[in-house]
Amino acid sequence: MHFTRADFPEDFVFGAATAAYQIEGHGFGGAGSTHWDTFAATPGNVLGAQDGAVACDHYHRYAEDLDLLQAAGMDAYRFSTSWARVMPEGRGPVNQDGLDFYDRLVDAMLARGLKPYQTLYHWEMPSALSDLGGWTNRDVANWFGDFTEVIMDRIGDRVEAVATLNEPWCIAFLSHFLGHHAPGLRDLRAAARAMHHVNLAHGEAMQRLRARNQKNCGIVLNFDYAVPADNDPDTLAATDLQDGIANRWFIEAITKGTYPTVVTDGFGDHMPKNWQDDMDLISKPIDWLGVNYYTRHIIAPDREQPWPSIKALDDPLPKTDMDWAIFPEGLKNFLVRLSNDYVGDMPVFVTENGMAGDDRLSDDAVDDPIRAQFVNDHILATKDAIDAGANVKGFFYWSLLDNYEWAFGYDKRFGIVHVDYETQKRTPKASYHALAQALKTNR
Numbered sequence: 001m002h003f004t005r006a007d008f009p010e011d012f013v014f015g016a017a018t019a020a021y022q023i024e025g026h027g028f029g030g031a032g033s034t035h036w037d038t039f040a041a042t043p044g045n046v047l048g049a050q051d052g053a054v055a056c057d058h059y060h061r062y063a064e065d066l067d068l069l070q071a072a073g074m075d076a077y078r079f080s081t082s083w084a085r086v087m088p089e090g091r092g093p094v095n096q097d098g099l100d101f102y103d104r105l106v107d108a109m110l111a112r113g114l115k116p117y118q119t120l121y122h123w124e125m126p127s128a129l130s131d132l133g134g135w136t137n138r139d140v141a142n143w144f145g146d147f148t149e150v151i152m153d154r155i156g157d158r159v160e161a162v163a164t165l166n167e168p169w170c171i172a173f174l175s176h177f178l179g180h181h182a183p184g185l186r187d188l189r190a191a192a193r194a195m196h197h198v199n200l201a202h203g204e205a206m207q208r209l210r211a212r213n214q215k216n217c218g219i220v221l222n223f224d225y226a227v228p229a230d231n232d233p234d235t236l237a238a239t240d241l242q243d244g245i246a247n248r249w250f251i252e253a254i255t256k257g258t259y260p261t262v263v264t265d266g267f268g269d270h271m272p273k274n275w276q277d278d279m280d281l282i283s284k285p286i287d288w289l290g291v292n293y294y295t296r297h298i299i300a301p302d303r304e305q306p307w308p309s310i311k312a313l314d315d316p317l318p319k320t321d322m323d324w325a326i327f328p329e330g331l332k333n334f335l336v337r338l339s340n341d342y343v344g345d346m347p348v349f350v351t352e353n354g355m356a357g358d359d360r361l362s363d364d365a366v367d368d369p370i371r372a373q374f375v376n377d378h379i380l381a382t383k384d385a386i387d388a389g390a391n392v393k394g395f396f397y398w399s400l401l402d403n404y405e406w407a408f409g410y411d412k413r414f415g416i417v418h419v420d421y422e423t424q425k426r427t428p429k430a431s432y433h434a435l436a437q438a439l440k441t442n443r
């Protein structure tokens, strides 16, 4: 790594991120069914129809996993608290075992000097609420608000920071328009409603968090860098629309209380009635913004298809195992743009950045030089953004462990720690050791 801690502000935090369904083992401890369980059980949705029932067995092995973070010299751990583990039906009865698990987990972080960065929703909608329409039902905001209170009553006194939602674009658009994630809908009307209700649920949860004086409340958004394929006005318009759907829809709503009109025009009458009345709640101040960044897309108009009539072209850049182009400059650009156009001096954290690689275990080691380079380049891009004036306060690698990569099952390995799913043995990869080395220098 070509950086040390001395290159970053003194209070800058380095950490790694995970999410509940991807690592815990949802089959343990009385957790309720989620829309990912049924989506995975339906042929053709997930590679090998794999689900999160066992995953990395983190539910039982969390102590060992937190030891790995501590041994790497990390300052913080970004984790999520599963709604269906805490409230198996999504509403009503609380699963004490679920609350006890998160209580132990947070204490175990603190015992190792790791700051807990919690995410309230990282995609596992309880099935009983899916039955009622999940994100397409306006009531989801209140259901989510109630869950927020239940979990924060138990661990809110000890977490360093809390994010309402992880990646609302994925929750709403990827899952209700593109159909790639649970609940797997491909429907304009469902998408329009989910796109608004995720923001409303964020606003409602923020209000509940404020009412209990919870500190450091924010949200984690994903940003996808849109590059026009050429300078044709139609191409520029398609790129602007793509940026509107993927990026501006969320950050603009949350910081300014407005939606890009290119997107509301496309959703038309499918937007929930009187959505304008919700924008005040949606845009109440947040304390910090989480930025997830992975890749860019080269955008062109797709005249064969109805709105949004956009397609992504092949990218000549080197790609990861997900087929995602590697473009660290995109991270710097977003961090600077967000600071200039939306959040000013508000603290920003890179809450996810990482890559899947074709990692092979040999002699108890994994040599992953491409990942080490990737991490280095994105951490340096973060430093460039700080030098350009962005108030970035931390960087979390995605992910600590190889884990359940949603529609790709266990096929894609993002971890700095390798997981053998047969034995659950953890093996830190070369990138883990390189990062640990960098974090120990100039401590």
Ligand code: FCB
Pocket (backbone or CB within 6 Å): 019, 022, 166, 167, 170, 222, 292, 352, 398, 405, 406, 414
């Ligand atoms: C993000 C998700 C995370 C993981 C990474 C690769 O979109 O937040 O759960 O799947 O992508």
